[in-house]
Amino acid sequence: MAATAAARPDLTQTRCCGKEVADGTGSRFTVGRGATCAAFRLGFGSMARRGAQRTAAFVAEAVRTSGVRAVVATGWGGIAPEVESGDVLVIDQALHDWLFPRMSAIVHHGGSGATGAALASGHPQVVCPFVADQPHWAARMHAVDVAPAPLRQQDLTADRLARVVNDVALRERAEHLGELIRAQDGVTVAVDALERLS
Template sequence: MAAPKSFATSVRAQDVEFAALDNGPNRLLEDPLMAEAIEGGYRGVRGKITALAAIRRIKPLMADVLRDVGAVARSSGADVVVHTPSVPAQHAAEALGVPAVLAALQPGWVPTSEFPCPMVPLPRLPRFLNRATYLTVSATLRAYSGVVNAWRTDDLGLPRGQGPRHALVLQAFSSLVTPVDPTWQDSVRTTGFWYLPRVTTWTPDAALKAFLEAGPAPVYVGFGSMAGRDAQRTGDIVAEAVRAAGVRAIVATGWGGLAARSSDDLLVIDQAPHDWLFGKVAAVVHHGGGGTTAAALAAGVPQVVCPFVADQPHWAQRMHAVGVAPQPLLHKKLTVASLAEAITHTASDPAIRRRAVELGEQVRSQDGVGVAVRELERIRNGRC
């Protein structure tokens, strides 16, 4: 597995051979420009200007990532190259002469007329414009075409071009919670969510263990890697909302999106494995990242989603649509009153809790990883 070198510990914990890539655009996660872009969700004219500025910053960093992808590919002896949309490793597959498989962790990469691109924050449009909305995503990827073409010609020794067609697209999410187009080709497979089996047993520290045992199940609040520009303000809103809702809470600071202090009814932690913790809480308040959403679904607990950017508004809307969460609360417009009301409603509504339990059982039964593995074996063995 090739990934940014900052993920080395996580990958090796799964007993998988690891190849380090340059951290690339991840270096910008704490940059003020990127924080502004994330917090604003690229909305409005200012958001689009910020997005263009972000692309200019990312381009040279992507060149470093692609250089390492090429080096790893040449030494890998790979039979298949599986990659995410943000790293165009299909070009490395072409150089190796092996199939390329796209692993889409969120919807929006396969165009359809059935629904607009979930990655793009747009008002409701007439159905005949749905397919056109996917051009926005492809245009964003084309913004890096100069970097990619230089990589193809100078590093991989290939002619300029788009690269090969993907032999397979694996959509790593559930058709139970997000729309799929029944007319998509057989090469597009929506597998169900991919859940990571824990290789080692995780043990909570004394403070977390004691807090969980000291009273009723708390609410979890965490915004993952979404930093925003004012972690202290967000932390204050969360602490006051938890107090107003009359619940206990575990607040995960993650990558800096929240700044809070522990108290009798609020415990601040850095992070904890979601598959371990979410089954022990009354509700999960989160940013709507695909991984966190999937973990909350699998745990069978109600959710409150406060989306920032990219696919997060989609997951927030879908959690409400399938009945496990109230209306989304945009992070930028988050207030003590709105968050307290959402927590109170979610934690006290038996219908939401029943639906969360029911959907959790269905999602867990799909075996998304097993489906993906069987599809990859089929491609590797030439049964396209």
Template sequence: MKVLILTHGTRGDVQPYAALGYALRQAGHEAVLGAPAAMASLAEPFGLPFIPLHDGPNTLIDDPEIREAVETNYRGLRGKKVALAVIRRTKPLMAQVLADMAAAAEAGADVVVHAPGITAHHIAERLGVPAVPAALQPVWVPTNTFPNPMMAGVKVPNALNRASYLPTRLLLRRASAAIADQLRRETLHLPRRKGRHDVLRAPDGGPVTVLQGFSKLVLPPRLDYPSWVHTTGFWYLPAPAEWTPTDELKAFLQDGPPPIYLGFGSMAGTDPRRVGKVVREAIRLAGVRAVLVSGWGGIQLDDLAEDVLLLDQAPHDWLFPQMAAIVHHGGSGTTGAALAAGRPQVVCPFVADQPFWAARMHAAGVAPPPQPQRSLTPQGLAAAIKVAVTDRALAERAESLGRRITAEDGVTAAVTILERVDRGRSAGRRT
């Protein structure tokens, strides 16, 4: 089976798909990952063939308007105007990304796996093979069990839970329909058809197989997903075999009690220096040592205390288990890694699905109440860190849940489901 995996975004958006590709190769299949060129390091150590794509919206990561969107989570009238402006600016960039994805598909595939926000199902249609949307957040498939996580902070009556998922689909259509139609017409030579922009429907109108690369153990109970939706568990990419910690990192870990990890990934608000001051003061007030990962400019520090080590990056599966607690932004990948490590968390969400994951970690009893970035203070963050590193019951729950999370082996479950999809495709071809 040859699987073409197409995704885009920053490291947290790409790494789980690299994990899936690696697992497919370990199972004896052929897998190719198409992702932004800067993410090649996620594939190369594992011998995963990699096709570099245009950087697309990643080129706007430091743009003031994008930083404002992250800071405000698109709240209020101003937030809605910013959201529309961001869509306008990213459209031509995504057109180039989709063109590169179409070129990547020229070598053929038996199955196309894609991020749902990337409308690569058109490419699968051109190849005549199944498209499998692979979601890292529970925002694509409607459910009555809980409202759309993208609407965190908005009161939604239970009766409208399922309807709350519609705006995400409409926003995706507004952002991608025109460029997708152009791609279909000029590159893929596909006709217009009803329902062509619905990533959850096959060209014949039936449902597609959907993978959800996160754990149902941290979702609200009594889930009502349809049978064609498979919530497998998180997808973890192991540390490269040749990776070793620096002497500085090893010495820091050995030189005192376990530190906390503090990093906000690629999130960058309008004032990274303010965030840096908050973080530095919170570490001092909490009386902890810290390994700090500054990310893509989300945290700027003018100076470092002796009990803080600044890192570019380190594999989460190696680093997190050695931490006293994990302070992070609530991205699904980092949340999954913190869960697998079995360590207490402090979640400081910015935007999108991050407030949802922050709330779920608190509900699971592995984190104190969330510390939203827009209202982050040294005192509030320090108090949350103290709870995370001293509350024994919280630590025991984190350790117990971590064992259950890792036992799911989500990436192996996903490979098994893709094998089933390919068998169905082959059987359909024979008949």
């Protein structure tokens, strides 16, 4: 699905350097890589949560403290949209495989889809698991050194996010794994395996 937002700020006119990209719907905003023009993506998918105001305050503080910009995907979790500013873009949702590669870090709930897309993006992750298989994926991301130890969403702070965005070793490991994953053709392998069964 395409990124959507009411009264979306024109992030092409912000202080952040970077490359202008389009999402296929005519919407444009500037994202980039590196400490001075990075953006992180924060979203918890369908995980219904309380504390939307706290999350809004956290995002504003993280943007101010870390010197990066944020794309906040509200999803079904309902992160407060009033956090939107010149350095924060609030969207309902966007395709992970389109958005994640344009970010510098991915904050997510640890669902298998978000985890796989974050790995393929080649960027560090912060995983805040809620239920089901999410704690497993959060632990795996930490074990393969692309994320710090899993955090409860309530324990996510601007300082912790800034450390992840600026952690060179974490970023290099994530880039390496991302390259390996993108080099695979998993769909073809899966189809071949299924055809051998029939």
